[in-house]
Amino acid sequence: MQIExxxxxxxxxxxxVCKQLEAIHIDQLERKWIAISMLVIGxxxxxxxxxxxxxxxxPPSKVETIDSASLHLNKEFAEDNLGVQADDKGNxxxxxxxxxxxxxxxxxxxxxxxxxxxxxxxxxxxHGVHIPMTNMSTMIxxxxxxxxxxxxxxxxxxxxxxxxxxxxxxxxxxxxxxxxAKEDWTAPAKSPVKGGSNNE
Ligand code: CUA
Numbered sequence: 039m040q041i042e043x044x045x046x047x048x049x050x051x052x053x054x055v056c057k058q059l060e061a062i063h064i065d066q067l068e069r070k071w072i073a074i075s076m077l078v079i080g081x082x083x084x085x086x087x088x089x090x091x092x093x094x095x096x097p098p099s100k101v102e103t104i105d106s107a108s109l110h111l112n113k114e115f116a117e118d119n120l121g122v123q124a125d126d127k128g129n130x131x132x133x134x135x136x137x138x139x140x141x142x143x144x145x146x147x148x149x150x151x152x153x154x155x156x157x158x159x160x161x162x163x164x165h166g167v168h169i170p171m172t173n174m175s176t177m178i179x180x181x182x183x184x185x186x187x188x189x190x191x192x193x194x195x196x197x198x199x200x201x202x203x204x205x206x207x208x209x210x211x212x213x214x215x216x217x218x219a220k221e222d223w224t225a226p227a228k229s230p231v232k233g234g235s236n237n238e
Pocket of ligand 1: 137138139164165166200201202203204205208209211
């Protein structure tokens with residue numbers, strides 16, 4: 039394909055458009071509203087940018103698949119491996135399974151002011167998880183692992199809510215997480231499981 043003629047055509051077209059725009063009369067009031075709309079758009083883009091870079095609010099960028107039908111046979115998400123685990127370096131990983139209509143394990147305790155990596159999977163249909171006052175708000179899509187890094191700002195009971203309609207019991211699908219002061223928390227005595235391949 040010839041590039042040069044296309045370039046020339048584009049340039050001509052742009053010139054025409056610019057000329058026409060110049061010829062359009064824009065009212066003073068209209069100009070003001072254009073400016074206000076631009077400011078509002080700028081504000082929203084600014085908020086999204088600040089949230090993304092300083093509050094860790096990001097869409098999941100990593101695609102990790104898992105067989106939702108055989109989680110019980112899966113190394114990482116077998117029943118014994120669920121819940122809170124700390125590795126030798128002190129990194130804390132929380133593995134949770136969502137299923138109609140609860141989050142498993144039913145109850146966990148985690149330390150406040152500590153970076154926690156949550157790994158969520160669904161055993162059946164699409165669920166969501168939302169923990170107010172944190173950046174935790176994600177879909178839990180069957181067949182995929184949803185990994186979110188979060189920090190609980192202060193000790194207390196935090197509600198965990200399903201925010202994707204998943205069936206008749208959806209509005210009963212919630213539980214809570216006990217967040218304990220950092221110095222009072224001790225890691226549960228369990229051998230850490232290795233991550234990695236899930237579909238063996
Ligand atoms: Cu699970 Cu709604």
